[in-house]
Amino acid sequence: MRWDKVRNDSYYEARKQEYMAKRLESFGDWRHAIECWQRYSDIKLEKGSYFLAYFGYRQVIRLSDANGEKNSSQNARRMIEKLEKEDYPEVHDLFYVPLRYEIDGNIRDSITAYEELGDLFKERKNYFLAADAYEHAAEGRHKMGLPVKDYGLPHEAWGMNSKYWTEQGEEDDSKWSEERKDYYDKLYRK
Numbered sequence: 001m002r003w004d005k006v007r008n009d010s011y012y013e014a015r016k017q018e019y020m021a022k023r024l025e026s027f028g029d030w031r032h033a034i035e036c037w038q039r040y041s042d043i044k045l046e047k048g049s050y051f052l053a054y055f056g057y058r059q060v061i062r063l064s065d066a067n068g069e070k071n072s073s074q075n076a077r078r079m080i081e082k083l084e085k086e087d088y089p090e091v092h093d094l095f096y097v098p099l100r101y102e103i104d105g106n107i108r109d110s111i112t113a114y115e116e117l118g119d120l121f122k123e124r125k126n127y128f129l130a131a132d133a134y135e136h137a138a139e140g141r142h143k144m145g146l147p148v149k150d151y152g153l154p155h156e157a158w159g160m161n162s163k164y165w166t167e168q169g170e171e172d173d174s175k176w177s178e179e180r181k182d183y184y185d186k187l188y189r190k
Contacts, residue, residue: 009183011180012183014043014044015139017036017039017043018056021034021036021040022099026104026105030067031069034060034063034067034069034072037057037059037063038076040052040056051085051088051091054079054080054083054084054088055092055095057076057079057080058076058092060073060075061076091129097117098111098113098136101113102140107144108140108144110136111137111141111144114134114137115134115153118133118137121133122157122160125164127157130161134157135154135184137154138153138184138188148188149185155184158181159177159178159181162175162178
């Protein structure tokens, strides 16, 4: 993946931190994984992606508690208290399933789970989370050496997100969603 081609984009900077956190955890380097999850969460919080910030802070807590890192856990718990909404725990659990598959090396299962998650969010008309889930599926496809450049689910979901924001009169958010298609193409270019 060409993280260098998308480094000026906060969405993909956070995705890179998440990618590194998962890799580090799979290698047993929980200390650096916690740092990456923390950076991921901070980026998401700054950009207003509150559920994804919540998700990241939950990973900080999970790893911190499992490894006796009280300060990291306490700080993340304070953030969780500020962010948590009624449906966040349920949505977290949905996102955690493919994450766990991925960390455990079950990439094919993670792809399927991310695609199912994307489909679910598309049905709920949450096109941003659908696109994010499909982007994760694309990442898994890349890891397995499967075609990614022509994998259309992320493009489709970003387009739906763009259309949604246009209908809301939010042209900046619509344009941002359209730009994600271009970044997606750059990320996986050989």
